[in-house]
Amino acid sequence: MENTLQEIEDGTVHQSIRRLSGKHSRSQVTNRSSDHQQQRMNNRQMLVICVALYSLAASLSVFCAPTKAKNSEIGFIVGGQDADPSTWPWQAKLTDNGQFFCGGTLLDSDVVITAGHCISNRDLSGIGVAVGNRERFVQQYNVSNVIMHPEYKDYMQGSDIAIVCLGQNVSISPEVSPVPEVASLSDNFESDSYCCFITGWGLLSSGSTRKTASTLQQAEINIITNARCNSKRFWDGRIKSSNICAFKKKTSACEGDSGGPLVCQTDNRHILVGVTSWGSTSCKNYPSVFTRLSVYATWIESAKRKCRVGEEKDGTDFSKL
Secondary structure, X not given: OOOOOEEEOOOOOOOOOOOOOOOOOOOOOOOOOOHHHHHHHHHHHHHHHHHHHHHHHHHHOOOOOOOOOEOOOOOOOEOOEEOOOOOOOOEEEEEEOOEEEEEEEEEEOOEEEEOHHHHOOOOHHHEEEEEOOOHHHOEEEEEEEEEEOXXXXXXXXXXXXXXXXXXXXXXXXXXXXXXXXXXXXXOOOOOOOOEEEEEEOOEOOOOOOOOXXXXXXXEEEEEEOHHHHOOOOOOOOOOOOOEEEEEEOXXXXXXXXXXXXXXXXXXXXXXXXXXXXXXEOOOOOOOEEEEEHHHHHHHXXXXXXXXXXXXXXXXXXXXXX
């Protein structure tokens, strides 16, 4: 079955995004005959340097990059890099009769979260989950249950989220472990102070070759406000409060990356912020759209408990999955 990033066609757009940069000024120091005046000037210069270094340190404190990443072809994840196998140990791969079709994130040792559109209308008996990003560490599991969000209808109407219950616990290792945190109700993440990443095995380009990644891809991406994402330049009113958008020029999620994680780093913490939902058919120049997990924090905890007791109380008819 064809990989399933949900996409919509771009409009004709002729605007471009520009990175604004400030101009740096140089202060000129006039030589003084007085040693005392020269010393005062030197002290002032040292103060300016110290302030500048402090500002630089502050800006670097919000820079982040996964360890051991290496450059690879520009591709989807578009604009990405090959990921080190132990950098994203919570990354999961959903399969249908052994064929990869979507990404996911390991929430607990027996629970994976993914996009609702990945699971909808699939036969539960054929779905499997693989974790571990190196061949000799890959673990594969059967699925015991799937819990769809009760308000899901299609990806454009929101609630594009589902919980996949595994038949047994995964074996925890450096290559396989649950995501440390999931965004809470109080989290916003519409700020430049976060370093965020998308990961997946989706298409490496939006062209005719339709080649998917054999190695997990990662790419740094910037969260943007829903107001900007909803502007006429981008998605022109299609974005809901239950979405979160991320954008970086020449970087995007693409077909096959659906269901995968949007993870942000702050204060040495990794927080799962979104689940990949939909984006542009060109896989570039438009923000990628994710399900905003802070909106669903309560539902996620409830669905995880249902995995443990093997009950489904949301009215989902699994014969239609």
